[in-house]
Amino acid sequence: MLRFLLNRATQIVALLVIVSLIGFFVLNLIPGGPLAQYALDPGMTQADIERLKEQLGLNRPLWVQYLDWAWRLVRGDWGTSFRDGAAVLDVIGGHLMATLLLMGSSTVIAIAVGTWVGIRGATHRYSTFDNVATIGAMVALSIPTFWFGLVGIYIFSLKLGWLPAGNMYTVGDQSLLDYLHHLIMPSIVLALVHIAVWSRYMRTATLDVINQDFVKTARAKGLSERRILMKHVVGNALLPMITLAGMQLPAILTGALVTETVFTWPGMGRLFLDSISYGDYPVVMGLLMFSAVLVIFANLLADIAIAIVDPRIRLS
Amino acid sequence: MNETTHRRGIGRREVLAALGIGAGGLVAWNLLGRPDRDAGPSAPAGAGTSRDGLDQVIVGLSQEPTVFNPLMVHGEVDDGVLFSMFDALVRMDPDGILQPNLAVEVPSLENGGISADGLNWRVRLRDDVRWHDGKPFTAEDVKFTLELIVDPAFRAWRTAGHTLVRDIKVVSPTELTWRMEEPFAPYLSFLTETFIVPKHLLEGAADRNAGPFNQSPVGTGAFKWGNRVPGDHLQLVANREYFGEGPYIDRLIFKYIPDVTVLYTQFKSGSVDLVGQVYISPDNYDEAKKLPGKVVEPVLGSSVESFYLNLGRPQFQELAVRQALYYALDREAIINAIYHGVHALTETFMPQQSYFYNPDLPKQTFDLAEARRILDAAGWRPGDDGIRVKNGVRLAFENSTTSGDHLREMVQQYLQQTFREIGAEMTIANLPPAVMWGDFWNQSKFDSVIVGSTYVIGADPDVTNRLHGKSINAQGGSGSNNAQYSNAEVNALLDKGARTFDPEERKAIYFRVQEIVRQDLPLLPMFQYRNVFGRSAAIKGFEANSNTRTESWHAAAWYLADGRHRPDAEDGPQVSPKKEG
Numbered sequence: 001m002l003r004f005l006l007n008r009a010t011q012i013v014a015l016l017v018i019v020s021l022i023g024f025f026v027l028n029l030i031p032g033g034p035l036a037q038y039a040l041d042p043g044m045t046q047a048d049i050e051r052l053k054e055q056l057g058l059n060r061p062l063w064v065q066y067l068d069w070a071w072r073l074v075r076g077d078w079g080t081s082f083r084d085g086a087a088v089l090d091v092i093g094g095h096l097m098a099t100l101l102l103m104g105s106s107t108v109i110a111i112a113v114g115t116w117v118g119i120r121g122a123t124h125r126y127s128t129f130d131n132v133a134t135i136g137a138m139v140a141l142s143i144p145t146f147w148f149g150l151v152g153i154y155i156f157s158l159k160l161g162w163l164p165a166g167n168m169y170t171v172g173d174q175s176l177l178d179y180l181h182h183l184i185m186p187s188i189v190l191a192l193v194h195i196a197v198w199s200r201y202m203r204t205a206t207l208d209v210i211n212q213d214f215v216k217t218a219r220a221k222g223l224s225e226r227r228i229l230m231k232h233v234v235g236n237a238l239l240p241m242i243t244l245a246g247m248q249l250p251a252i253l254t255g256a257l258v259t260e261t262v263f264t265w266p267g268m269g270r271l272f273l274d275s276i277s278y279g280d281y282p283v284v285m286g287l288l289m290f291s292a293v294l295v296i297f298a299n300l301l302a303d304i305a306i307a308i309v310d311p312r313i314r315l316s
Numbered sequence: 317m318n319e320t321t322h323r324r325g326i327g328r329r330e331v332l333a334a335l336g337i338g339a340g341g342l343v344a345w346n347l348l349g350r351p352d353r354d355a356g357p358s359a360p361a362g363a364g365t366s367r368d369g370l371d372q373v374i375v376g377l378s379q380e381p382t383v384f385n386p387l388m389v390h391g392e393v394d395d396g397v398l399f400s401m402f403d404a405l406v407r408m409d410p411d412g413i414l415q416p417n418l419a420v421e422v423p424s425l426e427n428g429g430i431s432a433d434g435l436n437w438r439v440r441l442r443d444d445v446r447w448h449d450g451k452p453f454t455a456e457d458v459k460f461t462l463e464l465i466v467d468p469a470f471r472a473w474r475t476a477g478h479t480l481v482r483d484i485k486v487v488s489p490t491e492l493t494w495r496m497e498e499p500f501a502p503y504l505s506f507l508t509e510t511f512i513v514p515k516h517l518l519e520g521a522a523d524r525n526a527g528p529f530n531q532s533p534v535g536t537g538a539f540k541w542g543n544r545v546p547g548d549h550l551q552l553v554a555n556r557e558y559f560g561e562g563p564y565i566d567r568l569i570f571k572y573i574p575d576v577t578v579l580y581t582q583f584k585s586g587s588v589d590l591v592g593q594v595y596i597s598p599d600n601y602d603e604a605k606k607l608p609g610k611v612v613e614p615v616l617g618s619s620v621e622s623f624y625l626n627l628g629r630p631q632f633q634e635l636a637v638r639q640a641l642y643y644a645l646d647r648e649a650i651i652n653a654i655y656h657g658v659h660a661l662t663e664t665f666m667p668q669q670s671y672f673y674n675p676d677l678p679k680q681t682f683d684l685a686e687a688r689r690i691l692d693a694a695g696w697r698p699g700d701d702g703i704r705v706k707n708g709v710r711l712a713f714e715n716s717t718t719s720g721d722h723l724r725e726m727v728q729q730y731l732q733q734t735f736r737e738i739g740a741e742m743t744i745a746n747l748p749p750a751v752m753w754g755d756f757w758n759q760s761k762f763d764s765v766i767v768g769s770t771y772v773i774g775a776d777p778d779v780t781n782r783l784h785g786k787s788i789n790a791q792g793g794s795g796s797n798n799a800q801y802s803n804a805e806v807n808a809l810l811d812k813g814a815r816t817f818d819p820e821e822r823k824a825i826y827f828r829v830q831e832i833v834r835q836d837l838p839l840l841p842m843f844q845y846r847n848v849f850g851r852s853a854a855i856k857g858f859e860a861n862s863n864t865r866t867e868s869w870h871a872a873a874w875y876l877a878d879g880r881h882r883p884d885a886e887d888g889p890q891v892s893p894k895k896e897g
Contacts, residue, residue: 030750031748031750031751031754032749032750032751032754033750036749036750036753036754037391038389038391039753039754039757039758040753040769040770041391041474042769042770042771042772042773042781042782042796043473043474043476043506043509043773043774044389044473044474045475045476045781045794045795046758046789046794046795047475047794048472048473048474048475048476051468051475052389052471055469055471055525056471080526081382083380083382083383084382084383084384084530084531084546085383085385085388085525085526085530085531086530086531086546091546094545094546094547095546095547098547098548150577153578153581157581157585158581158584158585161585164585164587165578165581165582165585165587166573166578166581166582166587167548167571167582167587168548170587171372171374171549171551171569171571261574261575261578262575262578263578264548264571264572264573264574264575264578264582266545266546266547266548266572267547270547270574271546271547273574274380274547274574
């Protein structure tokens, strides 16, 4: 176990260095940068822009900028945003809750509905339900989420007036009910794709298990179908889903780029988009490192969880 | 400026394409006969008594205001917040006339605020102004502000003009003087966008580029800092002690809605009371102006769209070619067919709302026959492929603009055809914004571009930076004269204009500059931008000011038709409302 953890730790550090290197240099390859937006400001002279470049340290060689950034990070200084001058961790923290709320609720919906649809599809294979679920999943996977989002806004906000057209809350209200009201549409729209993915995996996993010998044995013992399903089939079918959940976990915190834009949700996805289009290098790098750590951590968590749940697997 | 606003995440184009896929579904939905509803029950009931009973206006912006230290480098979108929270010494009114703000009078030659040689300035200040934290505002704050801008460690915004200021002396808490290194008339206009910051809060700060002030600023303006939810909205609250007019609303909210389509949708549904930058897209104008309960109107911006030529190219050096191309520019068709009739024809770089706008310039007409005649007369003969040639120079050139701007791309395709008809070959070569407006633009590496530019700075008519021969980067100068235009008379006039303080005298100078530029045609003016402003009809007291960069330049005067703090009708809107409590 200790060797496993040590091994993993080395891998993690190497991975983080590589991710940060690639991220930093690719980011700087994008033409423009944080001062490009002032190129057409009639009152800003070229000299003004050069002065700002120097003040921000952007005129130094790229490797110096990288080492400076990395050294600060190692000492716990994530830097400050070019855009609003706030500490990067504060910027990330300010968007984290919104994303957690949206992604959390949509993931709960997706897992609950997806698991149910998957299991029912497997136990009632090729039934009308199964066929509809299969087609539905394909449709949900092939149509971009922003289309669902815009159509949802058109129908439920503009035509019916049942749901708000976006935002996380009404300014000046912000009651729990208000949050929930605003949460309905984006979380369902976002869940659609995840339900599709999750239900397909769940269906396959259940089918794998359902024909195994131990299920036959259980049936031979005279257990009720319900008990077989709940105790023997689902329990085993969920094992591969832990890995999938592990892969999904970082997304819960890094947000959904498109859905957050369509529903004007002030989450991490939009922060990422805005920071890139502004050239806010410190925040983009911060987000990159944050999500890299999350991915690594979630995978580690999934591996450990599987080992705990499934005694046949040993970590080494 | 238009460039920066044209590159957002999901564009209208993608959205439209997506809606195209779903159009069948949407049409089917309409066939069900659902009545159109403009505001659902979930939307606040118009502008804007909020659920807690306070009068508020929600301004929707498609970019996020993030810079709240008004002296630090910031963009257009921050202006709405800065104008609401801070005051400058003087302000520019919608007619382009300077008005006192923190100063009691606009310094001029007549009142002795500016010496005859333009070198010595004296500003007298109001004595009834307090910072939002209650401390009195004094001349020390002004001195501190002007010095901070030129502090080499400070990430200041525009420094032009400020770098000429010397020997700032505080004569009394309400008076200060300084000396200018050289006479510089535009400085007065620059001061309209130089907001004064509190010395007592910034002087002791360890790092003036960062710190608490930037996150919760303190100004003297009609609105005080409320709170900010990054990525979502920012809330300002009324400063009931404001020395000037208003405010008549309790809360001013700036809401960030990154997608322009969604911003418009939220305006329709009533979640946004007033559409700010980047306003309503021209193709939504026809629908928007019919919306009940909304006031939708195109308002002149300061940006002028032009077919901008690089005079360094042999094709464009001859005036006849530029004249012929101008005749081949079907501007009315472009404005009406592509821009839904929103924008305004113009013959000059000077915005029409400016005090210095010359309305008497010759009007261009679309006349292909005349274009051909001019080229024939100048000796440009059609070659075998129909493209004209003179002295071995083919009348062929590239045209570039920001790629992905589909309206401009339509303009380019249209021009390609009409130019072909007079024997000129135009090739479209568009670039992503950051490449387009980098060295390619600054170092005059283009043949021709389509660009929307603001030529004047802060409503001052000085265009030295754009049209003076010394402002050509490609020839070792410094500025933004990327057309490489140089005319001795214009150069002399611009030099004179920058040293002349009398508005009438300046008017004559800049009228003449516009005349010459119209003759020389370094740029072929296409139109002056109009921004489609939209607001709830419940908002009163709103006035657009095209001499500023923001719709929210004077939110202090806004009030709600049924609001709690309406300005007393009998005394007119100049009188402050009854103070609360």
